[in-house]
Amino acid sequence: MPTDAPSGATTPVPASDAGAQAGAGGRRAALIINPIKATTADVEGAVRRISTEDGWDEPLIIETTQDDPGHGQAREALDAGVDLVIAAGGDGTVRCVAEELSGSGTMMALVPLGTGNLLARNLDIAVDDPDAAVEAAFRGTERTIDVVHLIVDHAQDAHVFLVMAGIGYDAAIMSDTREDLKDKVGWLAYVDAGIRNLPGKPARTTISIDGGQPFERRLRSVMGGNCGKIMGGLEIFPGARIDDGLMDLMTIAPKGKLGWLAVVGKLFARGKGKDPSLEYFQCRTAEVTLREPLDVQLDGDPLGKATHMSFEVRPDSLRLRMPLGFKDPAVVSDPLP
Incomplete structure (x- = not known):
């Protein structure tokens, strides 16, 4: 099985630093949410709260539809010039948003609300705690991943x-x-x-x-x-x-x-x-x-x-936020201490 040296993960950026810079730059997040995914958590409320706490501008909230599961919404977020796009839904929502953000340089995060939540499970993003996932979206570690x-x-x-x-x-x-x-x-x-x-x-x-x-x-x-x-x-x-x-x-x-x-x-x-x-x-x-x-x-x-x-x-096509902390080296090349 051929082996290659890691292609160069980005230097992890603690979100405490990123959050401190956000207010000065007037940063803005977009939440793309699948409204049919049942959850008792108020994901929109959590995004608005942390945006306010960290000095970000009022977030852009966009819902997916049956006809458009995330592509058009992601393009709308890119056109609005947001700094962070949070995909809240199942694996389908995450994939559609990532397809549009790949290569754009715009940061992506996810709040898993589906059944499989495959990417979230690999990145140690809480699959049963949307509030924790929202916090990681703003205050987690930045990585650049392959697609x-x-x-x-x-x-x-x-x-x-x-x-x-x-x-x-x-x-x-x-x-x-x-x-x-x-x-x-x-x-x-x-x-x-x-x-x-x-x-x-x-x-x-x-x-x-x-x-x-x-x-x-x-x-x-x-x-x-x-x-x-x-x-x-x-x-x-x-x-x-x-x-x-x-x-x-x-x-x-x-x-x-x-x-x-x-x-x-x-x-x-x-x-x-x-x-x-x-x-x-x-x-x-x-x-x-x-x-x-x-x-x-x-x-x-x-x-x-x-x-x-x-x-x-x-x-190195997609900038992604994931929680702070140790990551299994079978997931990322440069796990955090």
Whole structure:
């Protein structure tokens, strides 16, 4: 597995310093919030309160809609010249906002209000305390992270993901998860969908890593990961870092009736061992081609079916706020003391 030196995380900026500078510069935050995400916390009230406490201007508050889950709202915030954009919602809201902010130089933060909250779990952002997440958005540590651009079926425009994207079994789980069950049991609804989608046939798949010689596999799933943790604390991309300029590619190929046991065993062994049911590659670009269309997902959002995916890592593309404190070196290259 090729290794590279870290691409250069930015020097952490304690938000106490950033907050002290905010009043002098007349800084302003924008809150982009998904209004259908139920929460007992007053996220808007917390953003207004901390803006006042830290000397920031009155925040810009924008709600997402069913027709626009975050793209237009993020562009509106950029056009308003805000200094910080806070995405409050599920993984879909976070991804849409990040897609617009990537490469802009404008700081992003998130308040997780969804079921998966994958990026928040990787960055130690409180998934059950929106008030703490809002405080971290203003007063946390600044990092610059990678994003991954994904082109599906040779489309003209690329999508962006921050955590992981895949084609096959993982995407079928996202497409088949029952919304009513998510409301009742949260992320355990994904387990239900996973069990129901275990039966299936492998698909003939051609993969090219960093423009190299293509190789073939018969696979149930191919996933690209920018960081490694999912619900329940399981790390499916061991050692993946969000700021190392690399993407981790995982292939899943269970053999026979007990093949999934080998996959699970290798996952819990953090990818160690020679069992071909689970393979890992590190790369900057990757191309995946299938003989038949399968489901695609980006950061947990179903994207329909496709036969081709082209991945490209864009290093240091997004300025992001995360809580102060130690970070697992499997998440960021330069953890804080």
